[in-house]
Amino acid sequence: MTAHAGPITIDRAAAAASLAFPRLIPALRAAFIAGAETPLRHRHALAAPGAAEASLLLMPAWRGRQALGVKIVSVFPENGALGLNAVSSTYLLCDGATGRHLAVIDGNEITGRRTAAASALAGDYLARPDAASLLVVGAGHIAGMLPAAWAAVRPIRRVRVWNRTLAAAEALAASLRQQGLDATAEPELEAGVRASDIISCATLATTPLIRGAWLRPGAHLDLIGGYRPDMREADDTAIARAGVWIDTDAALAEAGDITQPLAAGVLARAAIRGDLFGLCRGQARGRATADDITLFKSVGSAIEDLAAAALVHADHAAGTP
Numbered sequence: 001m002t003a004h005a006g007p008i009t010i011d012r013a014a015a016a017a018s019l020a021f022p023r024l025i026p027a028l029r030a031a032f033i034a035g036a037e038t039p040l041r042h043r044h045a046l047a048a049p050g051a052a053e054a055s056l057l058l059m060p061a062w063r064g065r066q067a068l069g070v071k072i073v074s075v076f077p078e079n080g081a082l083g084l085n086a087v088s089s090t091y092l093l094c095d096g097a098t099g100r101h102l103a104v105i106d107g108n109e110i111t112g113r114r115t116a117a118a119s120a121l122a123g124d125y126l127a128r129p130d131a132a133s134l135l136v137v138g139a140g141h142i143a144g145m146l147p148a149a150w151a152a153v154r155p156i157r158r159v160r161v162w163n164r165t166l167a168a169a170e171a172l173a174a175s176l177r178q179q180g181l182d183a184t185a186e187p188e189l190e191a192g193v194r195a196s197d198i199i200s201c202a203t204l205a206t207t208p209l210i211r212g213a214w215l216r217p218g219a220h221l222d223l224i225g226g227y228r229p230d231m232r233e234a235d236d237t238a239i240a241r242a243g244v245w246i247d248t249d250a251a252l253a254e255a256g257d258i259t260q261p262l263a264a265g266v267l268a269r270a271a272i273r274g275d276l277f278g279l280c281r282g283q284a285r286g287r288a289t290a291d292d293i294t295l296f297k298s299v300g301s302a303i304e305d306l307a308a309a310a311l312v313h314a315d316h317a318a319g320t321p
Contacts, residue, residue: 008104018314034063056073058070065097075227093105120149134146135199137210138201161176203225212239213237219293220293222298226255242294246274246298251297
């Protein structure tokens with residue numbers, strides 16, 4: 001039997017260098033066009049007395065014998081109080097033909113970047129072409145990536161940041177200004193929503209933050225954070241006023257912003273206008289008019305992780321970037 005070296009380790013900095021949004025967004029588009037096997041993620045609740053429920057997620061994906069990988073994710077909502085990220089993850093990329101382990105890659109960087117890139121990919125079909133103002137709701141790891149992702153598909157000129165803790169919003173806005181963006185902290189969520197073309201939410205909220213009455217004609221609402229049926233970022237009025245798209249059918253089972261309105265009769269299954277597969281393949285229509293209010297709900301897909309990991313590994317194998 002021929003011996004093989006073990007998997008290489010690719011850290012956060014190296015992963016980030018390979019996943020610039022102008023490159024990652026087209027890679028995700030190509031992945032959704034090509035398709036892959038993505039079983040419904042395995043989620044295990046981690047309960048502990050006196051603590052918020054944590055989660056362990058396992059997300060496999062494969063594309064024939066071409067590519068294979070799995071992401072392991074732990075989500076501990078109370079980590080912010082400890083100065084730690086709520087989400088920790090690692091990606092294992094394998095040879096699709098042999099199953100040999102090729103690389104262990106920083107999963108947080110893959111998760112954050114592919115999540116922001118998927119929102120921008122959907123927004124390329126759903127946000128107005130002239131959308132120039134962005135409200136980021138949340139101030140965590142993924143929230144910090146959203147302005148650069150949106151700037152890759154829309155002419156973003158103004159960024160506002162709202163967070164329950166104003167100091168965190170101010171810190172993120174300062175970081176974004178260092179990146180050359182016109183960014184400010186927004187103390188009033190309603191005012192920020194009413195003033196923005198795109199509202200992109202990356203929070204762990206369990207009760208709605210965004211009120212549909214605040215959305216102006218032509219607005220695009222992007223909901224990232226809720227990954228469980230008991231989590232919500234937008235109210236029923238937002239769902240009722242907007243045309244609704246999802247990333248994959250997993251949102252029908254996992255996303256409170258979809259499951260709760262479906263159960264209440266606020267949203268009909270047939271009224272969901274499409275998913276990322278349909279949008280990327282030209283099988284689902286995106287925004288129809290300038291005044292449409294559009295809404296995209298994502299829960300994340302292993303197909304995105306696999307596409308991002310493949311980019312990172314290809315660069316490492318080629319000795320770039």
